[in-house]
Amino acid sequence: MKKFYYLVNHEFKQVRRLLFAACGLLIAGQLLFMGLAAGKQYEYVPYEEFFISSGSLFIFFICFAAVCGLCILSIFSNYYGSRSIYVLMTLPQDRSRVYYAKLLAGLACFLLLLASQYISGALGYTLFAPRIMETINGELTFRRPVNGLFLAFVRHPFFRMVLPLGAESTLSSAAILISFICSLYHAVICERSRRYYRLALPMLNIGLIVYITVYRINSLSGFWPYRNLYLLSLAATAFAVFLAGDSIGLIRRSAVV
Amino acid sequence: MIGRFIRYNSWAIVLVLSLGIILGFGAGVRNESGRSTLYIKDIAGDPSVLDDVVITGVLKDGFHGQRFEISGRRIDRDFIYHEHSRDNETDPAGLVYANSLYLNGLTYIYELNSILSPDADISYSREEEQNETDGQYYRIERKKGNKLDIYANITVINFQGGNDDTPKFFKMNTGIKLEGDDGEFEISKKYRIDPGNPEAPGNSHPVEDRSYIDLPRPASRLAQGLVQMNGRIYFTVLTTRDYSGTNGIYAIDRYSSMWEMAGLNPKETGSASTVTNFSLNDHDTAVLGLEAAEGKLILIMSINNVLTLRAYNPEDGSLAGELAVTGIKEADSLEDYLEFIDGNTLNLAFKDTIVSVGIEEDNISLKHLVQGIDFNNEYLDIFINKICEVNGRLFIFSNVNRRDEGNNPIQELRPKHFMLHVFSGSNLIYIGEFINDSDEDYEADRRRNSSTFGYNYRKYRQFESVSVKGR
Numbered sequence: 001m002k003k004f005y006y007l008v009n010h011e012f013k014q015v016r017r018l019l020f021a022a023c024g025l026l027i028a029g030q031l032l033f034m035g036l037a038a039g040k041q042y043e044y045v046p047y048e049e050f051f052i053s054s055g056s057l058f059i060f061f062i063c064f065a066a067v068c069g070l071c072i073l074s075i076f077s078n079y080y081g082s083r084s085i086y087v088l089m090t091l092p093q094d095r096s097r098v099y100y101a102k103l104l105a106g107l108a109c110f111l112l113l114l115a116s117q118y119i120s121g122a123l124g125y126t127l128f129a130p131r132i133m134e135t136i137n138g139e140l141t142f143r144r145p146v147n148g149l150f151l152a153f154v155r156h157p158f159f160r161m162v163l164p165l166g167a168e169s170t171l172s173s174a175a176i177l178i179s180f181i182c183s184l185y186h187a188v189i190c191e192r193s194r195r196y197y198r199l200a201l202p203m204l205n206i207g208l209i210v211y212i213t214v215y216r217i218n219s220l221s222g223f224w225p226y227r228n229l230y231l232l233s234l235a236a237t238a239f240a241v242f243l244a245g246d247s248i249g250l251i252r253r254s255a256v257v
Numbered sequence: 258m259i260g261r262f263i264r265y266n267s268w269a270i271v272l273v274l275s276l277g278i279i280l281g282f283g284a285g286v287r288n289e290s291g292r293s294t295l296y297i298k299d300i301a302g303d304p305s306v307l308d309d310v311v312i313t314g315v316l317k318d319g320f321h322g323q324r325f326e327i328s329g330r331r332i333d334r335d336f337i338y339h340e341h342s343r344d345n346e347t348d349p350a351g352l353v354y355a356n357s358l359y360l361n362g363l364t365y366i367y368e369l370n371s372i373l374s375p376d377a378d379i380s381y382s383r384e385e386e387q388n389e390t391d392g393q394y395y396r397i398e399r400k401k402g403n404k405l406d407i408y409a410n411i412t413v414i415n416f417q418g419g420n421d422d423t424p425k426f427f428k429m430n431t432g433i434k435l436e437g438d439d440g441e442f443e444i445s446k447k448y449r450i451d452p453g454n455p456e457a458p459g460n461s462h463p464v465e466d467r468s469y470i471d472l473p474r475p476a477s478r479l480a481q482g483l484v485q486m487n488g489r490i491y492f493t494v495l496t497t498r499d500y501s502g503t504n505g506i507y508a509i510d511r512y513s514s515m516w517e518m519a520g521l522n523p524k525e526t527g528s529a530s531t532v533t534n535f536s537l538n539d540h541d542t543a544v545l546g547l548e549a550a551e552g553k554l555i556l557i558m559s560i561n562n563v564l565t566l567r568a569y570n571p572e573d574g575s576l577a578g579e580l581a582v583t584g585i586k587e588a589d590s591l592e593d594y595l596e597f598i599d600g601n602t603l604n605l606a607f608k609d610t611i612v613s614v615g616i617e618e619d620n621i622s623l624k625h626l627v628q629g630i631d632f633n634n635e636y637l638d639i640f641i642n643k644i645c646e647v648n649g650r651l652f653i654f655s656n657v658n659r660r661d662e663g664n665n666p667i668q669e670l671r672p673k674h675f676m677l678h679v680f681s682g683s684n685l686i687y688i689g690e691f692i693n694d695s696d697e698d699y700e701a702d703r704r705r706n707s708s709t710f711g712y713n714y715r716k717y718r719q720f721e722s723v724s725v726k727g728r
Contacts, residue, residue: 016267105268107272108268108272108275111279112274132700146292146293146697150290154290166339166340169340
């Protein structure tokens, strides 16, 4: 267990500086964008509208892509320089642990990104959220709406995806995250082992993730027929387990070397 | 030492920290739902009228809701998170349709049509003209008469789709006639013609068909005449005093399928049985609607400008009770109403009058007669949301716009107040207001001055499924 612990730490150590930079960029970038937008925002709009119109969502996607890049980098870096892939493959432990270590390190990266998004959302609300103008006893006052941050997280599809408040949605978001990470690693492992035709599998899983995401975004529009999110989450998780199993199989057969 | 610890445990620290932030933040945001404002502010009267009742309901928008229960002065709340469209379905009891009834996924669309009566004095005319604008030649065929036969059409459609036998159709000659002066009722068809080629195919296809005659109605909401009880659909025809012939209450027995109708377009299709009939020939009766309560069909009429309710047994059409509600101011202007049925109490909310009646086995009795809720002329608009009768008191919930806040030309953006008026008999004994934060939802649209073209149930929080029970 201790070896595995060190192995995860080793994997995480490779990317942590860049990860902290990406999360810092997320918070600083979003706050900068919101700060700039607040200077031009003269009328009250709900925080979720303000957040989106400030361009902060764009920063999130850049940072999300950066974290995906870090996960890919954590595998590719084993093939350059000291070519540590040979060391990893000859460690005196089950090779599947190498995969699990990478998976856990990747999960930590994405969870930190999510946590950074929450911090950024809360800070942005505290510092820059538009306020309602009121005249009380002849005096002009500005106040935040009651529950404004809560309403933003409840009403906007992006916030509903990153912070679901219902059991079905929470399970769905968790399944999407785990499934996405497994697909990402499987795609890289397929590429490294030159099993290009198998890239269809993570592609298929990404298709399922896109389908669930599109449904989640539109599920309250009234135009989409009901879909059971428990079943979809189960399907995505089952697919992720299959991809993980396939990835471990490729690693065990030394196909990645 | 600390640096070394962090270096060797960085992934675990990040994982635990991230999970802590995610879970803590999620719990905090969820907890925020209970911070919204919701309480009843006493405006006037005796607040003790709320001591022996429990008020329940939901304050919701398209994304979430707060289910509340107010028992005396104690308020309990539950957070509802909408995950699918079906979580956000509006309480069917709170929906008001103009000309249709929505039941178990099926929409029953009610229409009244007319055709020139076969025994009417009918005249025909035909003229041809050249339109100055487009230079085309047109033939207009007109048919005029002095008498109309009234037909009831009911179409059943499943708008949600599904493998059922809809759409299905019902058409019936009601036996009701509308008589007018010679040539008062006109229908016409307009054809584009080619004078040089009488055989041109376009000559026989109308480009304009004015076969619809706008019938006089006592109420604009035709759905008032359509009701369901024990799985059967009953209807009556909303008629003013201008009509003659025989009106009645009818139960639909059978609809025709689309295949039976294909290409035939019959004047009558499907079948119905008559529950009861009554004559309109005295021209003293206006039929305002039909309701169902306590196993009885209640016909709402205005006879000689007196609001009259008659209860019928649906099995044999026998009269189970009649009530003439006298003392209504402007009784001749009663037209559209909203109905609120709670057990054996039928509450009818007309524009300025609320009538609450008890339906018993062989009797109808008046419980409350309320002649308006705006005694101080404070309200610009009043939208009745729910009426309940509990412990001998009438609880009227309404959304109102105040006159002094009504300067916004866009009606739906004016500040709304959810009010509770409690009456005992005809006496107002309490006024309260549900103080809440939903007005903030309108603020951005007010600043932008942007109309949502009607009430936006997705964007703005609103009260729904409000109900009162005794403790």
